[in-house]
Amino acid sequence: MLDVRTLCLGVLHRGDSTGYEIKKMFEEGPFGHFLEASYGSIYPALTRLTEEGLLSFRDERQKGRPDKKVYTLTDRGRTRFKEALLGQPAEDKFRSEFLFFSLFAELLPPGHMARLIDRQLALIKDKARVIEDRQAHAKTDGARFVSGFGQALYHAAIEYLENNRTMLEQEDSVGQLQNAQ
């Protein structure tokens, strides 16, 4: 339901920004880990929103850096965004190829599943660290709520993986013994 254009309106509601910075917000910023958007979708979105009169922009020159276009919400853009917030959010979607692989753990060569779990844990712990940083800087209750939610889920995932990984690893005890040397 929320397309990239609406997401951009939301980002810009929190303050002026460039296309490049918007992308960063979906990677590590306040929108990180629960939404995504690529440059290939953000830049065209900003252009079209400007054509529709929902955004305006100013060019900013920088020393030693490329020029940037700083976008601002217009009054109409602000109104449009609030209208979008009156609709219902789409259901959450979670896609995990890791869990798919887990279902077929017994088909994998010895030790492979253990490596996948190690990688999975590393990825999640990394995200958990980023989000902890974010929570420290959160300015609004909304931002605190969202990063707190992320933390709660990540910690639950880490705990589960660490406590239950043997369920998937026991089949390849050979590989494990080798690793233990």
Add this chain to the structure above:
Amino acid sequence: MLDVRTLCLGVLHRGDSTGYEIKKMFEEGPFGHFLEASYGSIYPALTRLTEEGLLSFRDERQKGRPDKKVYTLTDRGRTRFKEALLGQPAEDKFRSEFLFFSLFAELLPPGHMARLIDRQLALIKDKARVIEDRQAHAKTDGARFVSGFGQALYHAAIEYLENNRTMLEQEDSVGQLQNAQ
């Protein structure tokens, strides 16, 4: 990385199935809640996999029900699937418009956020119930691990929402007082 065709190979690795049943497995079955596929992608995938010699099928007539095509993995299909499992799973993706709305809770009309949270809780509790059923019937360690993981995350989400919802609701105390009557 895993396209619908590979997912179908995986489903059929656990036993013969029809396109219709495969879709159900992504809704409530063992693949539910962490992968998705629509009829519009499953049926063409099965056709193409058959053309490639990775699947075969038999027609089954039923009384009072439409005929169905029951697909089976061929040896080559089985091999191909195991090869696919040697690659790396893509990173997990989580998309939540609910969290996006939460970030802008203070822009919503009084009581609206409370309703969104109620709905969110209802949705998650529903999924948690489905998954508990599934765990009871899980035959393999992989299946138990996956449904256990789902349960752990859902319970963490429910707990967090119930314990922290006031962070988002306190702004519209008027709406809350009205609801309390």
Add this chain to the structure above:
DNA sequence: GCTTCCATGTAATAGGTTACATGATTTG
């Protein structure tokens, strides 16, 4: 010297979703 960061943008492609078409039967 190589890689990464900053910064914007386009074009081709691929992939899947949505909607449509059909129809008998069971359930509410």
Add this chain to the structure above:
DNA sequence: CAAATCATGTAACCTATTACATGGAAGC
């Protein structure tokens, strides 16, 4: 009587990802 279930399939559409193009500066 209406709606949901079972069952397969097609076609139009859309959206977004990927890769490409460009280029200076700073860090390793």
